[in-house]
Amino acid sequence: MKNIKQLSVKQLAGKTTIVRVDYNVPLKGNKIVETFRIEQSWPTINFLLKRDAKILLISHLGDDGERSLKPIAKYLNYHYPTKLAGNFEEANKLLVKNNLVLLENLRLWPGEKNNDLFFAKELAKLGDFYINDAFSVCHRTHASVVGLSKYLPSYAGFRLIEEVKNLERVLKPKLPLVVILGGAKFKTKIPLIKKLTKAKNIFLGGALANSFLKAKGFNVGDSIVDSELDYIKPFLKKKNIKLPIDVLVVNKSGNSMTKKSCEINSREAIFDVGSETIEEIKNAVSKAKTVLWNGPIGWFEKGYVEGTLEIAKILAEAKAFTIVGGGDTLAAIKKLKLESKFDFVSTGGGSMLDYVASGGKLPGLKALR
Helix, strand or coil, X not given: CCXXXXXXXXXXXXXXXXXXXXXXXXXXXXXXXXXXXXXXCHHHHHHHHHCCCEEEEECCCCCCCCCCCHHXXXXXXXCCCEEEECCXXXXXXXXXXXXXXXXXXXXXXXXXXXXXXXXXXHHHCCCCEXXXXXXXXXXXXXXXXXXXXXXXXXXXXXXXHHHHHHHHHHHCCCCCEEEEECCCCCHHHHHHHHHCCCEEEEEECHHHHHHHHHHCCCCCCCCCCCXXXXXXXXXXXXXXXECCCEEEEEECCCCEEEEECCCCCCCEEEEEECHHHHHHHHHHHHHCCEEEEECCCCCHHHCCCHHHHHHHHHHHCCCCEEEEECHHHHHHHHHCCCHHHCCEECCCCHHHHHHHHHCCCCHHHHCCC
């Protein structure tokens, strides 16, 4: 956390602190599916409450601002007295000691995503201090992430500090380093791959692997692949990038089977990795001292979770320092109740990858320096 301001007990009593949290959690209807991100903000909240600070929590939910934070406020209220404020004026009236005020979805205001400085300045008028405790949005140049620090004394929250400290261990890893990447578009992962020059192995799964297999000239049938493949070709020569040896395919009749990656026909589609691939990853992890995992290696949303769950089990028993991130990755870990078996579980997906790719130079962190 070099050059990043951290919380200080001075001058907090009776003052209002605006805390940027990330409560962008999955919902099914109005029910919260996963509370991990919410609970990670509690150490910072508790610290402020013990020092009689007034607390205004700000967060987004979803991309377009159409979802209300009412379910989040309801959940918070089980743990702390919490009021939901629909606008700035209401928030100002509700701010009292020993209560939390949660401002409605930040993305209701266009100025949030546009990093409008007038919006940031008006928001800043509600508080005396600003704390960023939302590492998972630190790769965004939004008003609540970078704009507020222009108008208020700004600090890092406890969770943000933990994220950076642990991800520093990937930037300066104990070797061998093994990386496991799932997800879709490889183009967004190029800066990361270029940064991971020390990685002994970079295993690709999911649509990332499908695109590589197709770029290599293999038939991938109806598998999900990137619309662009030319930018992948220079990476085909990299010996540390590992593609699945075998995959689980489903044909047009709905039948599934495991096949070698080079044996797929046009009537089939890749849905997961096979046992030989899992064994290769297991062998590499057993020799590693640092492991970074982000993203499922199968089509998780469609229920093809076996490969991802096997990876979770392997990493849970690994002797290496293990750090994982990404929504579906976390879902796999929680499904097996293995959260405590990992050295660090990041609240970030994209921000985690961007942190490593940029060498720690995220907009939200820069704003605190």
